[in-house]
Amino acid sequence: MKIIVLGGDGYCGWATSLYLSGKGHAVTIVDNFLRRQWDHELGAQTLTPIAPLSDRLRAWYRRTGKTIDLAVGDVADYDFLYTTIKSCQPDAIVHFAEQRSAPYSMIDRKHAVFTQVNNVVGTLNVLFAMREAAPDCHLVKLGTMGEYGTPNIDIEEGYIKIEYNGRSDVLPYPKQPGSFYHLSKVHDSHNIIFCCKIWGLRATDLNQGVVYGTVTDETALSEELVNRFDYDDVFGTVLNRFCAQAAIGEPLTVYGKGGQTRGFLDIRDTVRCVELACLNPANRGDCRVYNQFTEQFSVLDLALKVQEAGKHLGLQVDIDHLQDPRVEAEAHYYNAKHSKLIDLGLKPHFLSDSLLDSLVNIAIQYRDRIDASLMMPQVNWRQPKNERRLQVSLPPIPAAVETHVEVRAKTKRG
């Protein structure tokens, strides 16, 4: 298939682009490198050193003989996006090109507005460009399980049949997103459903859980193909962050009681789910929703697992319960359905001891690159404006970093 991957230089986007190319699809990456820009803004770096995209693409060609096309530009720039889609005439567009961090969206008003405008306008542009230039193309859009929040009833895949006062209807599942970022995804979902209805577009909204891991068969082929591994408090997903903390002897930062339960998946399942969606396109006029995760864990479950994995590797791992910087239930009912991708053929990689060991080992391998000052949460949901952390030079000067963290985060250090 001809597939455009919007945001193909990011964490999930890069792994997906390589996987799809490896499977023989003709892949075009669209990216404007904004994700790399945010690293500079935050003074953070991926744990794993990643090469510039042009080097990555050359390395992929050298290793596999396969080419991936690249169009550098912003999905918020309609002329660029329209031209790219019109000339490529893709069978599917995989849309990762959004600001995807909840804490980033909660820094202050400008970051909230940026996140919502960037994500909503980007997706509107994709929808209009499909309607105008490739109406039969299938949109595979990355949503998030966070759109649902934590309702006290079972979470279905996108829609729910409601029986009420003797009548019934199948309606979009009610959404209770927990950050300006998650809200932007809810806005997208409503816009996509509408455009499928009025224009007969086809779309699959993948409500993805929290992704962990970094290695896929393809990224393992060469040092230059290595994927991002974010461990900072803003872009680091929770399990990756815990592994980095374990590797340098920092306590794992559990927010509140740690009873927050979410859906999780291995990045090797992310890439497979996206391919399954592409291979099985939605019907014209349909906006399907798949819940894309394989297992549910509470945050404390994960911390205990990392602690256990640390023991195997001879690491002493403490667990800190910090005051939750987010406004969320710290213990709640959670039962989210996720059978549709399994029905299409997904064979999950469940979280195993060996995977955890390998994740912690990756963190150990790159431990010299870890900046301990990036671990403590600095964005508080309750504040309309969060001061940005002072950027310290790398490698960190231990004393200065300690002092800085002490003053700003007021929490005990391991």
Added chain:
Amino acid sequence: MKIIVLGGDGYCGWATSLYLSGKGHAVTIVDNFLRRQWDHELGAQTLTPIAPLSDRLRAWYRRTGKTIDLAVGDVADYDFLYTTIKSCQPDAIVHFAEQRSAPYSMIDRKHAVFTQVNNVVGTLNVLFAMREAAPDCHLVKLGTMGEYGTPNIDIEEGYIKIEYNGRSDVLPYPKQPGSFYHLSKVHDSHNIIFCCKIWGLRATDLNQGVVYGTVTDETALSEELVNRFDYDDVFGTVLNRFCAQAAIGEPLTVYGKGGQTRGFLDIRDTVRCVELACLNPANRGDCRVYNQFTEQFSVLDLALKVQEAGKHLGLQVDIDHLQDPRVEAEAHYYNAKHSKLIDLGLKPHFLSDSLLDSLVNIAIQYRDRIDASLMMPQVNWRQPKNERRLQVSLPPIPAAVETHVEVRAKTKRG
């Protein structure tokens, strides 16, 4: 009370500002006159000639001795909005300052993006400004009944108790908005609920039905206080448009079968509902939702009522069923609850023969200002780009207008 009315120069905003001022509240209007700008863009004018806002405010003072403050600026300009709210320290902010036309939002991509960015960013700015400058203030936000769409179950006021698989929860009512404009209001609703939750703000989301009428006790005091009366296909609400069509012998333009059923209310109830919401603020942390309408009608019901009113006044009124330019159900179940404002004391003005006669009479009074070329729908939901109508000079040249309409709308004329 000290009340800021955002968008106080518009149709509902102006009537509300005068009503609240008349009741003794200290009113500050915030407006950037974008609504007047859209008239120029579309080549349309309100049926009733409206004075510049400064003249309106002076006339109000001359008639009543009451002053209304004015801050000219854009709610999308945060510095302006923050400063205004900080210095005013209002008890309530009534937020009408959004692009409120569904057809306008459906003209093309730029209008869709403008509508969503303008409305979403404006409301985010209001929420941040409240949090930063007036956290105890009560937001009274104009939403729309169109957020719900036309589900096959009863529509509740904002939230619904769902019993599912043996468990239950009260969740936001599922939304199925029918235009990029209606979508923007759904986005706002989710953002408001979230900010009330994380910051303890108080808000009332008034999901308003279709408003009709133009005269209130206050606007009737002087020619310079007269309110807008939009009859064009883009900004004209359906009943007002039908009255204008009846007045000049044009057929009433019913879209499709006319079975589209909606909630309606008299503008005299709009202003009272807003005051009731202000006088009974939500609790801190609560986002209440009130469905603000008084009666349900189908579009065909209304056309038949206007036809009947025309007969009383000696007018021959035909009804045309045009192909529906919108993508919507032309016949459907509709039962929307609307008891909460009644419980607070609203005494509805129901749609009566005498009100209809007076509406048609207003249209007759100003019939020389009616441009017949503005009546036919020119924005088709199915198209991603709708050509703008050629602007004709006023008064219309009948032959030219006829030809233009024939070619563009391909429908029989009365």
